[in-house]
Amino acid sequence: MKLIHRIKQNLHLDDIRLRNKFFMMYILCVFIPIILTNVIFYNLMSSNVQEQRMVDIKLSLDQVHLELERMIEAAVSVSWVFYTDYTLYSMLDAHYSNPADFVEAYDNYMRRVINSYTPVYTSVQNIKIYVDNPMVLHSGGVAFLSNKVRDTDWYKTLDLRTPSEAIFVKAYKEDSISSGRTEQFKDTFNIIRVMDYFDSLGTWDKVLKIELKTEAFDVILGNLNIPGSVYLVDPDGIIQYTTNRNINWREEQLAIDSLHTGSHTVVFEGEHYDMLPLQGWNIVAHVPESQIMHEAPEVRQYVLWIAITNILLATIIIVIISRSVTKRLGFLLRQMKRVKNGNFDIVNNRDALDEIGQVTSEFNRMTLQISSLINDVYVADIKEKNMELEHRYAQLNALQSQINPHFLFNALETIRMRSMMKNETETAKIIHNMAKIFRSSLTWKRDKVKLKEEVDFIVCFLEIQKYRFADRLDYSIELDPEAERCLVPKMIYLPFVENACIHGVEKVKQGGKVTISLKLVEDKLHFHIHDNGAGMNEEQVQRIYSYLEETKDLGERIGMQNVIYRLKLFYEDQFTFTVQSEQGVGTSIHLIIPVNH
Known part of the structure; x- marks a missing residue:
């Protein structure tokens, strides 16, 4: 269950491209159903064709069954005519004084009776009556009932009969050979019956044999439908x-x-x-x-053509509809990306009435509104921002100018020249360092300098403070060589050095120490300064942290608050500033800013 739930969470239809969705819909809703439907349809049709074919064969077999029954019934009907013919019995049982009398009786009745049935019943090939009356001559339709005839298989079947019963039997056909020998072979089907309907007329045995045409069996049993x-x-x-x-x-x-x-x-x-x-x-x-199943290939071909027609028709329709959707959506998406890149051209397609057409119309309206807003509002806002930015630069330069008045540089140069003339070398050196600081502050066009230059300013300032405090101040600077070329805001570290000297070490009678470290760590410049001066209480530390939250104009305020304000102007919230201080122990400040080479 967890696996299924995880799959459901990871599987979202919204994450599938529209073209793939149409393809999935085609496969699941068109292709597979058509294939399954036609397979089922083919199986049903094949089964129906097979069942219908078996029914047809069964009907044809029943038809053969009925036709054979009718043919035998017709032959039996003929046998009943002879079986119940009183005149025929009289003629066969009569005593003839000479052969001419039998021939006359035969010509007057027997020939006419036999010949009248043979042509009418097409299935009857021959009608013959066997009689043991020695005065009856062998002629057409009449034969002597000899012992040889009595020994035949078909005659012996008469022993199994019931009274007045006609028997259907496959009999031997008798052909005479020139040598006088008779050969017997199975060939014909016959209706035989004992003529005993008028037993009181005589004592002679009489047997009727109606021979059926084998061709009639060929026609009936050779039904082409089987x-x-x-x-x-x-x-x-x-x-x-x-x-x-x-x-x-x-x-x-x-x-x-x-x-x-x-x-x-x-x-x-x-x-x-x-x-x-x-x-x-x-x-x-x-x-x-x-x-x-000989019709199964035709059924299969028929079903196959239906399946191909359905698939092609559905495919063409779905491709046309899907292209109508995906092509226009793709064009609209590309136009949106151009708008994102600043190209506000509208879509010039036909105004369609479907949802995509409505989205296109709304997109054109939105594009025109955005273009108008950019022209009317954004451009004006840019001008306003530029003015504000110029105001910020002016304010920044004003802040810098509060620390670096120009006239001091000229005055210091005058004092340094006088000290050199009087051979006061140490004083001249200090004044020179001070002049270097003020000279750099006069460079108005640069608001950032290399870290190496900033460290040189700090060294100048510390040399001046060391001249002031003599042995009460010592300092050390650790500069990472990889960080020397990094760009930092001008005089961004100097106010921290100034606070460490004046507010920290100045109150220490001896052994004052200022330690500065500048290192580059993972594209971040870490500035760390520590002094062992008087330190600050918690209230003073919190007041320094409060400078981070102030956004109002500083006016003429300088010092650490000035530096923090400038850091916010340059880096916004991308810098880190921490203060650790304890009264009587000293103060540590850690500043981290992004690297700008």
């Missing part, structure tokens, strides 16, 4: 007919369950026939999966 192999299976599961050319169904007895279908074959099985004579028979179809 793209596989179709099998006609008897009640024992033996294949009696198939459209599979790899199986010799005429001469072999193969069980449907013995066929190796494989994992990529779908088995369709129709309902078992419950009508006579097809009771127990069934139609089975083996269809490869590739035939069921």
Whole structure:
């Protein structure tokens, strides 16, 4: 949970560029949904196509089932006509004195009856009645019921029949060979039944055999809507007919369950026939999966084109809209940066009515207002600031002039010349040091000097004070060589040296010492001065600190308050000033200012 919370804290949409946001929105809201939708749509369509194809095959199998049933029913109907024909029974059971009588009876009735049904029922190839009446001649539609016929498989199936039942059987077709031998092979399907409807008319056995056309089975079972192999299976599961050319169904007895279908074959099985004579028979179809899914590539191509069209259309629309947003916002952002750099040109784009257009209009209005304010207010304020700055410089020079009156320099030069004339060398040296201090104060054009020059002024001042106090004053100066060229405000340290000598050491009868240290530390100039003089109480120290808070004009006040005021003018709040003092022990002052080389 902590990791998730941390990720949420670090992940802000506001930190993502607008172009990337549009790209994320496109990927998450357009591309991925379109892909997922089309994948789901493809799976659904493929499943529907497969299911519909299986339904179509099942319907075609049912149609084959029904057509075969109709064909057999038609043949059974024909058999019922012969089975119930009293005249036919009379003719077959009659006693003929000579063959001519049978031929006459055959021509008058039998030929007409048989020939009237064979052309009408296209599925019927031949109609033949077997009778053991020796006086009936072998002729078209009539044959002698010999022992050889009784030994055939199809005849033996009559033993399994029920009374008046017609039987559907695959029988041997009899062809005569020139040698007089008869060869039998499986070829035809037949409807056979014992003609015993009028048993009282005679004692001769009669069997009706209606031979069906094999081509009719080819037409029915070879349904083009079933793209596989179709099998006609008897009640024992033996294949009696198939459209599979790899199986010799005429001469072999193969069980449907013995066929190796494989994992990529779908088995369709129709309902078992419950009508006579097809009771127990069934139609089975083996269809490869590739035939069921042969329309899948078309579906896939169709879905793919839909996906490509949707993606391209959505991409074009989003690119146009995103460019309308990002391009104008980018131009507006660049214009804002130019305004930041002082270029106040307005945006000359068309006045659009959307939010970006409104922002652009407000930006132009703001730019014109800023330009007007700069011209009307800022320029005037600059003039005022320049006047104030000149006033500050004048005040600074006035403060300096309070310490360094010009006429003193001329007077000191006169006194030094007189001392030299009288050979008063020591006095002349002191006066020379004093003159150097005053001469430097006359340089009005420079408000900053090198630290080395400032130290020289301090040395001059200390030499004068040492001449004044004699052995009561001693001093030492430690100057960092790297800090000699740093620029500092002119005479910024001298008032501290003056206070250390006059207000500190002056009250000490002997052993007065002033120690000065100037060091450069990390681009900061550290000034430290210590004296072992009279020191100050807490109230005096706090009064010095109060100078840091005063901002009013000093007028004619000089000294330490003058220095602090000048430091504030130069460095504002970028300097550090600390005072440590104890009465009877001495005073330490630490001043840190930024380096200005």
